Amino acid sequence: MILEFLINAVGLGALYALLTIGVALLFGVLGLMNFAYGELILAGAFAMYLFRDQPWPFALLMAIVFAVVVALISERLAFHPLRNADPVTLMIASFAVSLALQSLARMTVLPRTRGVPPERFLSHRVTILGADVSVLDLVTLVLCGVMLLVVAWLMGRTSLGIQLRAAAEDFRMAASLGVKANLVIPAAFVIVGVLSAIGGAVLVARQGSVGADMGLQPMLIGVVGAVLGGMSSLKGAALGGFLLGAATALLESLLPTDLIAFRDAFLFSALIAVLVVRPQGLLSGAKVRVS
Amino acid sequence: MLGFARPFSGRQALVAAAAVAPLVLATACSGGSDAAGDDDQLVVGFALSQSGNMAPFDVEPGNAALLRIKEINDDGGIDGTSIKVISKDVRSNPDTVGTAATELIAEGIDLLVTPCDFDLSAPGASVAQASEIPSVSICAGDPKMADTTTLGDYVFSANAGSDVEGSSGAAWAYEKGWRTAYVLQDESIEYTKSAGRYFTAKFEDLGGEIVGDDAFPGGDNVNISSQASRLKGLATQPDFVYVASWNPGGATAIRQLREAGVTVPIVGPAALDGQVLLDVVGEKASDIYYTGFACYVYCTGADSAELDAFVEDYQAEYDAAPASSYALLGYNMVSALADAAGKAKSFSGGDLKAALEGDGSVTTPIGDVAYFSKTCHKIIDMPMTVVQVADGAMTFAGQQRVDSIPDVGDGNSCAS
Numbered sequence: 001m002i003l004e005f006l007i008n009a010v011g012l013g014a015l016y017a018l019l020t021i022g023v024a025l026l027f028g029v030l031g032l033m034n035f036a037y038g039e040l041i042l043a044g045a046f047a048m049y050l051f052r053d054q055p056w057p058f059a060l061l062m063a064i065v066f067a068v069v070v071a072l073i074s075e076r077l078a079f080h081p082l083r084n085a086d087p088v089t090l091m092i093a094s095f096a097v098s099l100a101l102q103s104l105a106r107m108t109v110l111p112r113t114r115g116v117p118p119e120r121f122l123s124h125r126v127t128i129l130g131a132d133v134s135v136l137d138l139v140t141l142v143l144c145g146v147m148l149l150v151v152a153w154l155m156g157r158t159s160l161g162i163q164l165r166a167a168a169e170d171f172r173m174a175a176s177l178g179v180k181a182n183l184v185i186p187a188a189f190v191i192v193g194v195l196s197a198i199g200g201a202v203l204v205a206r207q208g209s210v211g212a213d214m215g216l217q218p219m220l221i222g223v224v225g226a227v228l229g230g231m232s233s234l235k236g237a238a239l240g241g242f243l244l245g246a247a248t249a250l251l252e253s254l255l256p257t258d259l260i261a262f263r264d265a266f267l268f269s270a271l272i273a274v275l276v277v278r279p280q281g282l283l284s285g286a287k288v289r290v291s
Numbered sequence: 292m293l294g295f296a297r298p299f300s301g302r303q304a305l306v307a308a309a310a311v312a313p314l315v316l317a318t319a320c321s322g323g324s325d326a327a328g329d330d331d332q333l334v335v336g337f338a339l340s341q342s343g344n345m346a347p348f349d350v351e352p353g354n355a356a357l358l359r360i361k362e363i364n365d366d367g368g369i370d371g372t373s374i375k376v377i378s379k380d381v382r383s384n385p386d387t388v389g390t391a392a393t394e395l396i397a398e399g400i401d402l403l404v405t406p407c408d409f410d411l412s413a414p415g416a417s418v419a420q421a422s423e424i425p426s427v428s429i430c431a432g433d434p435k436m437a438d439t440t441t442l443g444d445y446v447f448s449a450n451a452g453s454d455v456e457g458s459s460g461a462a463w464a465y466e467k468g469w470r471t472a473y474v475l476q477d478e479s480i481e482y483t484k485s486a487g488r489y490f491t492a493k494f495e496d497l498g499g500e501i502v503g504d505d506a507f508p509g510g511d512n513v514n515i516s517s518q519a520s521r522l523k524g525l526a527t528q529p530d531f532v533y534v535a536s537w538n539p540g541g542a543t544a545i546r547q548l549r550e551a552g553v554t555v556p557i558v559g560p561a562a563l564d565g566q567v568l569l570d571v572v573g574e575k576a577s578d579i580y581y582t583g584f585a586c587y588v589y590c591t592g593a594d595s596a597e598l599d600a601f602v603e604d605y606q607a608e609y610d611a612a613p614a615s616s617y618a619l620l621g622y623n624m625v626s627a628l629a630d631a632a633g634k635a636k637s638f639s640g641g642d643l644k645a646a647l648e649g650d651g652s653v654t655t656p657i658g659d660v661a662y663f664s665k666t667c668h669k670i671i672d673m674p675m676t677v678v679q680v681a682d683g684a685m686t687f688a689g690q691q692r693v694d695s696i697p698d699v700g701d702g703n704s705c706a707s
Contacts, residue, residue, distance in 0.1 A: 008516045112347045112614070113539045115570020123550045123575065134550055137516070207513060208546045208571035209539035213344060217512040252507075252517035260506040261478030 003131035005253055011137045013245035014144035015202055019218050020225035020241025021151060022195040027231050028168035029188045031087040035094040036074055037222055038215025039101035040193055043070040044200030046109065049116050049210040056119045064197040070101070071193035075186055083181070098215075106212040113211035116204050140202050147198050148238060151191065155234060160187055168232070221245075228271055230281025239282055244271075332375045333632050335360075335402045336395030338415050339429065343383025344511065347538065347567070348407035351613050352429045352621030353378075355601075356404070358608050359625035369633045374625075381406060381415070389414035396422050401638040402628060407450075407617060409433035409481045416446040423640040425647060427628065430620040432456060432562065433481040434489075434703045437669030441702075445644055447668040449624035451675065453482045454696045454703060456560040457489030459582045459675040460533060463691045464558050465497045469530035472501050473522060473555075475544065477536035479509030485701075486560040487535030492697035494533075502529045509536060513543040519551035528555050537562030542571035549576045556580065564678070565589070565615030574683035582675040582691060584616040585657050590678050592687035597656035616676070623655040627662040667705035 022040075026032045044063035051059035078097045082090055122136040155161035160183075166174040167184045175181055199218060204210060221244065229240020247270065251263050259266075274282070337356070340349040357376060364373045377398055379391040383406075392403055392415035403419045403426035405412035412428040416436075419426035420443030428436050428448040435441045436448035464472065472494055477483040491501055503525060505518045522532065534557055536544055541563045548557065549572065556578040564583040572579065586593035587602050601622060606612050613619070630653050632638065635646035651662040661672040672692070679688040698706040 004520055005517070008520075012514065106342055111342075112350070113344075113567055115539070115542065115567045117570055117573035118546060118550065118575065120575075123573075125550075125552055132552065136550065203512075206547070207539070207543045208573070209543060209567065211344070211511065211539065214511060217510075248514075249517065252514070253521075257476075257504055257506045261508055263508055 003129060004133055005249070007131070007133050007137050007141060009246045009249035011140040011144070012249045013242040014141055014148065015199065016221055016225055016245030016248075017238040017241035018144045018147055018195055018202075019199050019222040020229065020237045020244075021148070021234055022192045022199070023219070023222035024226040024229075024231060024234055024237030025151075025164075025188055025195075026192055027226065028234065029164055029171075030079070030083075030185060031090065031171075032079060032094065033087065033091040033223070034192070035091065035219060036078075036097040036101060037192070037196060038217075038219030039098050039105075040067045040071050040074075040196035040215070041200040041203065041218050042102070042105060042210075042212065042215040043067045044197035045204045045210045045214060046105070047197075048201050048204040049114050052116050056122070060197075060201050063201045064194050067197035067200065068190050068193035071189040071196070072186060074101070075189040080185075083185070098219075102212050102215070110210065110212040113209050115209050118208060119205060122205055136205055140206070143198055143202060147195060151195070151234070154191070160184070164188060224271065226281075228274060228281060230283045233281070233283045236281055236283030243282075332373055333369065333402070333638055334375045334377065334398075334400045335404060335628070336392070336398070336400035337376055337378040337404045338381050338388055338391040338395060339378070339404065339406055340383040340411070341380040345383040345406055345408055345411055347565075347615070348562075348617055349383075349429065351615060351618035352407060352624075353404075354609055354621070355605060355613065355618040356429065356621035356625045358605055359622045359629075361608070362604075363625070363629050369629050372632075374629070374632075381411070383411065385411055385414050388412065389418050391415065392418035392426070396424060400424065401640075402427065402632075402643060404429050404624075405431075407431055407620075409436045409448075412436065412448075413442060416442045420445045423644075425640060425644045427624060427647075429624060430617050431482070432560070433485050434669070434701070434705060435481060435485075437667055438702060438704050439666065439668060440704075444668075445640065447647060447663055449627060449662070449670065450620055451670040451673045452705065453486035453560060454489040454705065455670075455673070455693060456582050456675065457486040457491075457535070458493040458693045458696045459677075459691045460486075460558045460560060460580075461490050461493035461497060461499070462693050463580070463582065463677050463689070464531055464533075465494065465499055466691075469556070470499050471527075471529040472499055473525075473529040473532045474501060474504040475515070475518060475522070475532055475534045475536070475548075476504060476506040477509035477534075477541060477544070478506050479540065480537065482562060483509065483535045483537055483541075483560075486562075487533065488699055488701070489696060490533050490535060490560075492699045493693070496697050502527075507544065509540050511540065513540045513547070515544050515547050516551060519548050519553055522548070522553055523551060531556040531558055533557075534559040534563070536560075538565060538567050539571060542568045545579060546572045546576065554578075558582075561616070561675070564617065567614070569680065569683065569685060572680065577681040579680035580688060581678055581680075583678045584673075584676060585619045586676050586678055586685070586687040587616065587619075588612040589614070590685035590687060593676070594687075595656065601656045619656065623653070623657075623660060626653045626655060627651055627660075631662075669705060671705070 044067040047063040047066040225241030226237040230236030339353045381387040405415040407430040416426045430450040431448045432453035434454040476487045559581040563581045631646040636642045674690040677688040
């Protein structure tokens with residue numbers, strides 16, 4: 001029972017952490033509070049619906065392709081021309097991108113919510129150390145965990161990661177030292193596209209449905225998790241997302257039935273309490289790039 | 292997760308403030324501006340959602356209603372009077388419903404049709420009530436919609452109601468010999484809360500026992516793994532679980548119950564109806580039942596020539612078959628409205644209201660349905676269709692009528 005709960009809580013925490021670093025990465029590098037993040041998740045989720053009859057790994061691959069393509073197109077069309085704009089302008093632009101993509105999806109391919117049947121191997125259950133856990137929970141945990149490690153490796157050990165971190169620290173300084181904006185910014189969007197595709201695929205496997213507005217809540221989770229952990233620190237953002245997910249699972253388990261409807265009220269009260277003590281977030285760096 | 296049932300208003304407001312409103316491409320407003328309100332036409336305003344999370348419950352009933360209006364007009368109208376429709380998209384947004392209702396009333400409608408949900412209909416119904424124009428929700432299930440004291444005495448709903456759905460589910464399960472139930476309550480909208488409440492009351496009235504209950508916030512993003520493990524951890528499993536929820540969240544909840552290894556039968560209300568339930572739960576899920584309005588298209592075994600004819604006409608008009616049985620409610624509603632309009636002395640608000648409250652039994656593809664009385668502003672008598680979901684198919688499992696709905700002390704004027 002406790003192990004089941006732990007796998008569930010850690011799985012949800014890892015998923016939320018994944019969603020959160022997607023938000024924090026673009027905020028760090030570009031100062032972009034990307035509200036169109038939810039629509040990248042939608043693009044990935046839609047691929048999972050479109051290729052629901054294909055093998056799951058192939059659908060996942062297509063989800064990554066879809067989300068990355070949408071991410072790059074949105075960068076090129078909407079954010080590239082605004083590269084030197086104020087963060088608030090960027091944020092408003094991301095609202096516009098979000099709503100445009102959502103409306104486009106609703107008018108063309110997703111006028112109504114679509115169901116995606118459960119994947120056979122994901123709905124199996126296995127016994128681990130006496131606990132009965134679903135393969136889906138394990139896959140969520142492994143997939144999100146591996147993605148977090150990959151991002152950590154990418155940011156810490158590769159030249160691209162160093163450039164990204166340099167750009168996040170001081171974009172103009174990094175640019176004058178030879179970091180190419182035209183490389184790092186699209187690279188950041190590609191990483192975010194991959195993260196959101198994985199997030200979207202996991203969400204579809206859990207929910208079984210794809211709708212035009214399905215990206216809103218994951219996007220909000222990402223933003224809230226990033227604020228909790230500290231917007232300018234990727235580690236902090238991942239921690240914030242993880243804590244948000246684990247706290248959600250914990251509240252679901254502990255709250256009496258009558259109060260479960262108010263779960264989010266408890267969750268956000270705790271969030272406010274944390275932010276009163278640490279307004280910069282749990283692991284914030286010295287400076288936060290927001291005007 | 293952030294369990295908003297209708298998550299849009301805040302963000303839309305922000306977007307509007309950012310003056311990117313023209314990007315809302317889906318805003319489809321149609322409607323004539325010519326003066327209406329004269330007695331040679333019955334002018335009906337449709338304030339329904341063409342987009343957003345309530346669209347799956349509004350679009351098809353609206354289309355089916357327009358189909359019935361076309362049929363009536365082609366047959367010469369109501370005693371020679373044709374029906375004219377003015378439509379506005381309310382985009383699943385409560386703020387828009389009130390505005391749309393105000394605009395429609397300014398355009399001179401005689402009757403207002405509001406969305407398939409109490410929470411969403413309420414702002415529009417209140418506007419119509421203030422102008423003393425009858426408003427009929429196309430299929431809202433919450434019994435507060437039918438109570439003349441909550442929103443007003445000009446407010447109706449063309450559905451049997453979640454009280455009837457909950458009670459029918461209880462009666463059907465009891466007749467099946469199931470005696471212990473577990474209630475899994477979706478807390479997101481009034482409809483699901485009353486379905487659960489009336490299920491519980493009826494099942495206990497009949498002599499059944501509720502051995503436990505649990506809740507989840509509902510909305511678009513459902514994760515009930517904790518609830519499922521609590522249910523699985525019970526010393527003895529109940530005979531069945533009543534999942535008081537709606538699509539797609541309810542379908543997700545059922546899928547997650549089955550994936551968690553809960554194998555007892557599941558019963559639910561009509562808002563689980565439709566192709567999407569089948570797609571979400573998949574081929575492996577079995578022993579799922581819900582009380583819907585009809586069994587057609589994606590559901591087999593009802594063997595009704597009238598239903599087949601309805602589906603055929605709908606398909607001919609819209610190039611697609613209805614994806615849920617809510618469509619039928621819209622079709623039947625127009626039959627009831629036309630019947631009442633035919634009996635009304637004039638198309639004034641008061642006369643139409645009196646006619647709607649009069650004896651109004653109409654023939655529909657699922658048999659005779661008795662609409663509205665002076666105290667009960669919803670369908671008084673309609674058989675519910677129990678649909679079984681098993682092995683990737685939906686089949687007709689029977690019809691269920693209830694003689695009485697229990698009084699749960701919520702002021703429901705339709706209860707016994």
